[in-house]
Amino acid sequence: MRLAELRIENLRNVASAQIELGPRVNLFLGGNGAGKTSLLEAAYLLSHGRSFRSGRHETLTRIGQESMSIFGRVQHADGSERRVGMVRSRSGWEARIDGRTPEGMIEVLREAAVVCFEPGSHxxxxxxxxxxxxxxxxxxxxxxxxxxxxxxxxxxxxxxxxxxxxxxxxxxxxxxxxxxxxxxxxxxxxxxxxxxxxxxxxxxxxxxxxxxxxxxxxxxxxxxxxxxxxxxxxxxxxxxxxxxxxxxxxxxxxxxxxxxxxxxxxxxxxxxxxxxxxxxxxxxxxxxxxxxxxxxWPVVCLDDLASELDREHQAAVLSWLDAVEAQVLITGTERPTMLANPGATARTFHVEQGQVATLL
Ligand SMILES: Nc1ncnc2c1ncn2[C@@H]1O[C@H](COP(=O)(O)OP(=O)(O)O)[C@@H](O)[C@H]1O
Ligand SMILES: [Mg+2]
Missing domain, CATH: 1.20.1050.90 (RecF/RecN/SMC, N-terminal domain)
Structure with a gap:
């Protein structure tokens, strides 16, 4: 499956973002504290119902806001499409699928499959x-x-x-x-x-x-x-x-x-x-x-790839992923050298102060 679109409201420093993701490599570049990890966290939340970062769920919601939400447009290999989402407010989590409220969050988690490698993965x-x-x-x-x-x-x-x-x-x-x-x-x-x-x-x-x-x-x-x-x-x-x-x-x-x-x-x-x-x-x-x-394939997220792995291993991972059908979301402060010519299907985004812009 892949995420054709990811919409975020009030998750950490991201007040509002609507991201049209590409089917293969998506690269999110920006400085420290820009909000890059928060974007992967949003994708991960749709699949796991919890963050890969430790801490209470309340800290996910942007400071000063009452609630936060994440929506994803999920496309499956069989051509079917689902709009899945989760809203968190004071009263807890609420799940959404195609505009209705399903029996439980489990139905959202079934639709979205995201694996993640991030600095806490060790x-x-x-x-x-x-x-x-x-x-x-x-x-x-x-x-x-x-x-x-x-x-x-x-x-x-x-x-x-x-x-x-x-x-x-x-x-x-x-x-x-x-x-x-x-x-x-x-x-x-x-x-x-x-x-x-x-x-x-x-x-x-x-x-x-x-x-x-x-x-x-x-x-x-x-x-x-x-x-x-x-x-x-x-x-x-x-x-x-x-x-x-x-x-x-x-x-x-x-x-x-x-x-x-x-x-x-x-x-x-x-x-x-x-x-x-x-x-x-x-x-x-x-x-x-x-x-x-x-x-x-599930979506594969690699947070801060360049600071987590040496160049040789970055190259090994990227070539492994290049050989498979997965949609990949990568963050970093700079474009990894092996992605200097990322090919026509790759998409690059610039992240700054919680705002996401597509780079052409
Ligand atoms: N609940 C929150 N409300 C507002 N800002 C937050 C909240 N939680 C974390 N932040 C801030 O969000 C920013 C983005 O963090 P992060 O996504 O980890 O950035 P990056 O991965 O780009 O370094 C950080 O500056 C962090 O201090
Ligand atoms: Mg980060």
């Missing part, structure tokens, strides 16, 4: 497991139609179980929630495991291009509970501990994955630069798997 490798679970679940969500519903059911069961644990109930009171939790957990775990199995093939290929010096790659996935055990047995066995802590210590909410290389078996063996390349490979291979399974 956290995917070095940071807490939550980011890795989110990454994995984004991929699963787009290929398993029931994943969204089942993971919502799981979260509800987990919340209920945790509340009961804290109120000091008996194992019998927990039983119905345990059954629901386990039923959902097993499906989530199967989907995630299957996805990782497919994804690691493409990841190894991209890493072979970007980080060949580290040797063969191995991805390991952990369910979030004792390997090989049944979750219901694990829950029963640790119920006293869970009660003492007031929350459920095992389950898919504890799942994680990690990448090991032949010549860097622990993540602590990686330099910050290598962590970044790993995170980039994760995003690109996730995009490639999406394309393979869905028959269209």
């Amino acid at each position: 956290d995917l490798i070095a940071g807490p497991g939550e980011g890795r679970r989110r990454f994995l679940d984004w991929g699963v969500f787009h290929v398993e139609p029931e994943f969204g519903v089942v993971s919502r059911r799981f979260r509800r069961a987990l919340k209920q179980r945790n509340a009961l644990l804290r109120s000091g109930t008996t194992a019998r009171d927990l039983a119905p929630w345990d059954a629901e939790l386990v039923a959902c957990a097993d499906r989530i775990d199967d989907w995630r495991r299957h996805y990782v199995g497919l994804w690691e093939i493409g990841l190894a290929q991209v890493l072979g291009d970007l980080l060949p010096e580290l040797g063969a790659v191995d991805v390991s996935y952990r369910s979030g509970w004792l390997a090989g055990a049944r979750l219901q047995d694990v829950l029963a066995e640790r119920v006293d501990r869970d009660r003492a802590r007031g929350h459920t210590g095992a389950g898919p909410h504890r799942a994680d994955w990690s990448i090991a290389f032949e010549r860097a078996p622990q993540r602590e063996h990686l330099s910050r630069g290598q962590e970044k390349l790993c995170a980039l490979a994760c995003a690109l291979s996730q995009a490639a798997l999406f394309a393979q399974l869905r028959g269209e």
Whole structure:
């Protein structure tokens, strides 16, 4: 899919912008603090319902304003088009699709698929497991139609179980929630495991291009509970501990994955630069798997590409992207040298003080 148009009102320093995006490379140039990252953040929000930058949602809305909104005109490979949007006000988020209010934000997230590499992306490798679970679940969500519903059911069961644990109930009171939790957990775990199995093939290929010096790659996935055990047995066995802590210590909410290389078996063996390349490979291979399974590419965003990667790796990424069908959004303070002659399909925009202008 691609974003033919992106409209933003009151997101960070962008008071109002209407951007007609090109089908391939779109380059956003401007000084520090101009609003470039905020534009990618807008695209990312449509796909993830949250920002890649940490912080509360309230800080997204331009200072002094009551609400902000993002609209995107999404074009799919089959020729269909959807207008998706999200509005944030004091009362929370509201989703829009083709002028109507859908049942939930999930319908917007289904339409828009955006992957992003940005200065915080190394956290995917070095940071807490939550980011890795989110990454994995984004991929699963787009290929398993029931994943969204089942993971919502799981979260509800987990919340209920945790509340009961804290109120000091008996194992019998927990039983119905345990059954629901386990039923959902097993499906989530199967989907995630299957996805990782497919994804690691493409990841190894991209890493072979970007980080060949580290040797063969191995991805390991952990369910979030004792390997090989049944979750219901694990829950029963640790119920006293869970009660003492007031929350459920095992389950898919504890799942994680990690990448090991032949010549860097622990993540602590990686330099910050290598962590970044790993995170980039994760995003690109996730995009490639999406394309393979869905028959269209997600939008690929690269924030501050030139300051994140050395020239050699910038060139490698750009040539990788040049060979595929994806729409690409790149930001920078200057035009990367490899895009000096970006070709007829590339579009360049100048960003300054939250205003976006198309450069001819
Ligand atoms: N809620 C907000 N309201 C107004 N301005 C904001 C808000 N949040 C961040 N900013 C400002 O928006 C500007 C754009 O930030 P950013 O998109 O990160 O710029 P760039 O990527 O071009 O360096 C910054 O000057 C930042 O201080
Ligand atoms: Mg920026």
